[in-house]
Amino acid sequence: MISPAKPPRVLSIAGSDSSGGAGIQADIKTITMLGGFAMTAITAITAQNSLGVTGVEALSPEMVGAQIDACVSDIGVDAVKIGMLGSAAIAHVVADRLEALDVPVVFDPVMISTSGSVLADAATVAAFERLMKLAALTTPNVPELAALGGADAMAARGVSYLAKGGDAPGDIVHDRLIRPGQETLAWSAPRIETPHTHGTGCTLSSAIATELGRGISLVPAIENSRAFVRAALQATPGFGAGHGPMGHQAVR
Template sequence: MTATAMTIAGSDSGGGAGIQADIKTFSALGVYATSVITAVTAQNTLGVTAVEDISPQTIRAQIRAVLADIDVHAIKIGMVSRSETILAIAQELEGYQGPIVLDPVMVATSGDRLLREDAIGALLTALVPKATIVTPNLPEAALLTATPIAETRAQVLRQAEIILTAGAAAVLIKGGHSGGKDSIDLLVDHMGVTEFSAPRVDTNNDHGTGCTLAAAITAGLATGTPLEEAVRNAKAYLQQALIAGKTLTIGGGHGPVHHFHQWWRA
């Protein structure tokens, strides 16, 4: 059986995040990629200059077309900017039984807002309950839970508890925006807390890190890897992609990580 995953996300014309990062990650990790595009963005390493949402009808048609023909073993949901989009996806995935990774893409690396304020409630009620794991960074966890950005471990765990109460099976709150020499992520489920720590990589090529990590977790789940191990493997993959990405020279802003670091040198 060929391991197959689906990414439901926005297109990044700069190639560093979104659909493009997900397909690269799935492919690098030996998983066949299918895709559903929710929005087309005009962006590069410097920022986002335009966003055009795909209609809910076309999003539904993409999901139906893939699931009607292809056995999808895991799904990753990324940029879903509007309530209409969120509800369309939730309805189309009503009968889906495989793992779902929800990466609540709310703000781009450049600081551009990618999720409308009025869509947060729809995300919490329609998609979070379907999620095997939700993977917010610290600012996204704050927006999801309507609380200040966490500065302590206790505050992070409180935010995770709120997201679990909303229906998620597990939450990975990423510590990339915190200080310190190590980046610490906390995986929280109803059984307890698991900490993942990695040294910070001093690089400007960090565009798409959240998409890449969530896609790598999805790839692991698509191959039948248990959740904790899938997260651990995904963290290791991203760490090497960040290190190798330091030598990439793409654009004048936040460049991408090196998704194919195992296959070709920068």
């Protein structure tokens, strides 16, 4: 258990979003607002804003591994969130490091940005297999779940995942938690009508990781994190001409 005097140490392994709405930047805001201590292993640098991604440069796998090693060897880690990876080689380096850690991992299998830009090639998606197996929870949205083979393929893998419904049509958003050998749990809530949804997946996954790192069990961690995301969606500052950022700073 985490000492009440110390915040959970959460390592985000993800890409940088220059506009601050998603990626590492959204993770740091989320972890901090939820009382955690945020650390990062940046996998790629992107040039992006609310209108889309205009450039991506992945870091070397060696540098990503070095960042993880630096955090683990000194500060220590209570939970890990994985987001955009940048390449299959990076995915394997991350898996190598995390297989040696005994902490909860939340894997957000980022493939396409909110604006529709592709952020993972076929080889990188194939490398996701190792990460899904070691994760306490994988959090695909509708198109990501389809790209991973759908519910049947996830069942065959025997992994726990939260099927997010924000991308599905309708006035009600349905999220489903599927765990091997356990009853499916579902949450439903009215859709919050706003174009400013950039970083919702990053925010949800890093929030769940923070809660797990604090010692909270999976179901209440998901419930608390869904509430945080909804509050941030209701407090968007209205920045950008496209899919703008959420209002992390307004959530108390």
